[in-house]
Amino acid sequence: MLKNILISVPRNNITKVQSLFLSPKYLNKDIEKNYIVQTNSGVVLCWHPEQKIPYEHSLPIQKVAADFPSPISEGVRQRNPLRSFVGKxxxxxxxxxxxxxxxxxxxxxxxxxxxxxxxxxxxxxx
Known part of the structure; x- marks a missing residue:
C-alpha cells in the first residue's frame, strides 16, 4: 500500500508520508477501505483499493424477447406494417x-x- 502512495508524492515529502503511515494511528486500519489523508505540508494522499465484484455480477444481461403477441402490438403492426422492419x-x-x-x-x-x-x-x- 505504501509503495503505491509514494509514487505520486513529491520527493521532499516522502519522509513525512512514511512517518505518517507508519504511525500507530494508521497501522491498525483496514486496507480494504478508502482513505484520504492530508500531510502538514498540504499533500493529499488517497487510497482506494480495487473493489471486488462477484463473477455473477460481471456477466452480460440476457435479453429475452417477448414471444406472446399483445393486442396493442398487433394493432400497431397492422396499421404500420413497414415500421416494424425499418425502425430507424x-x-x-x-x-x-x-x-x-x-x-x-x-x-x-x-x-x-x-x-x-x-x-x-x-x-x-x-
Missing part, C-alpha cells in the same frame, strides 16, 4: 411533409453519383 427513423413521406421538400431529396445516392455531381465537368476533346 421517419419514412421518406414523413420527411417530405416535415421539411416541405420533394421525394428525391431523401433517397440515397451511390458514391459515383455523388462524385459526378460534385466534381468538375469532363472537358470535351477536340
Amino acid at each position: 427513423g421517419p419514412t421518406n413521406k414523413e420527411l417530405q411533409e416535415i421539411f416541405y421538400t420533394n421525394k428525391n431529396e431523401w433517397y440515397t445516392r451511390t458514391r459515383e453519383e455523388k462524385l459526378y455531381q460534385t466534381s468538375a465537368r469532363i472537358p470535351k476533346r477536340k
Whole structure:
C-alpha cells in the first residue's frame, strides 16, 4: 500500500508520508477501505483499493424477447406494417411533409453519383 502512495508524492515529502503511515494511528486500519489523508505540508494522499465484484455480477444481461403477441402490438403492426422492419427513423413521406421538400431529396445516392455531381465537368476533346 505504501509503495503505491509514494509514487505520486513529491520527493521532499516522502519522509513525512512514511512517518505518517507508519504511525500507530494508521497501522491498525483496514486496507480494504478508502482513505484520504492530508500531510502538514498540504499533500493529499488517497487510497482506494480495487473493489471486488462477484463473477455473477460481471456477466452480460440476457435479453429475452417477448414471444406472446399483445393486442396493442398487433394493432400497431397492422396499421404500420413497414415500421416494424425499418425502425430507424421517419419514412421518406414523413420527411417530405416535415421539411416541405420533394421525394428525391431523401433517397440515397451511390458514391459515383455523388462524385459526378460534385466534381468538375469532363472537358470535351477536340
